[in-house]
Amino acid sequence: MFGKPVAGVVTKADIASPEEIEEAKRRLARAGVKRVFVTSAYTGEGIQEFIDFIDSLD
Template structure:
């Protein structure tokens, strides 16, 4: 299975997605620092929101096979600059979270992720588990972790 690092703003669903991918009970937990699991790196939203902390995301991306840029379907705007994926020498995928939210606009989030440069985009709800198996299948395709 490929190791993935999850990046996005606070409360976009990174930790909840981590719990869903690991098959754990979903509960709110504020991520205070980098959480480094066997196959998932869960990052604090402040690292994506604050220019002074963003360098840590670049460093931790080297520990992963895949970079997952997360945008909630409820976002009013995207933190990710156009073609930001060109700054990473890893595979980058887009993940639209909270697709089950009644005020969500998953298609808008998809367009922002495409603008950022994501070619592969997943739509997930950690609560209904919609899209979770597809994401797991994608990460496990090819079996073992890719060599770094």
């Protein structure tokens, strides 16, 4: 569907409920997103994994 790699990013994982995170992931999946990162700038959760993904695109 997309000509370039597409990733979804769910932010604010430190304050979102597990249900909210799962709903966001479901919505991204329905939009055709295959790779989803759950991140929190506050705790650092998922940040390095997302950076590694971006770096791998070069």
